[in-house]
Amino acid sequence: MMKWLVVIIFIAMLGYLFEQRRHIKFLKQANYNQETRHIMTDHKVFLLKHQIGTYVYSLETLGYSQDKMNKGDYTRHEPSPEKLQALYAEFQKKESIYRSKNIQFETELELRGVE
Structure with a gap:
């Protein structure tokens, strides 16, 4: 009976370890995706500011x-x-x-594997 209990606990611990590894992999991917979104959002803000600056230049x-x-x-x-x-x-x-900045953005996305 004691052997069965040890085997069940061992299998449960292995299952728990594999689940934790899967969860860590998921969190790393979620963090990577969030960083990519932040890079893209920052670049969009930069593009909008540049566009506004171009309009101001045209007006002046x-x-x-x-x-x-x-x-x-x-x-x-x-x-x-x-x-x-x-x-x-x-x-x-x-x-x-x-x-x-545009070249830097494109290079960064290329390094991240985003098309």
């Missing part, structure tokens, strides 16, 4: 001010060539950052 290039438009003043003021050059230099810098 055309002679409008976002701050004045928010206050209801839609008058157009022709920007000076120096101002246009400064705007373009800033835009190029932001575009470079955008491209490098």
Whole structure:
């Protein structure tokens, strides 16, 4: 009788260990998926901010001010060539950052195996 009890306890312990391993594997996969979602969400936020910045650049290039438009003043003021050059230099810098972030995002997803 004692041998049967020891065998039953041993089998129960093995079952418990296998269940714990399965649960750990599930939690690791869930954590991995959550990290991937966070990476994708952060990139979407970055893309939206870049898009807003591009719209602001377009408005300023055309002679409008976002701050004045928010206050209801839609008058157009022709920007000076120096101002246009400064705007373009800033835009190029932001575009470079955008491209490098985009490459970094695509590489990170590729390393994670996401298509």
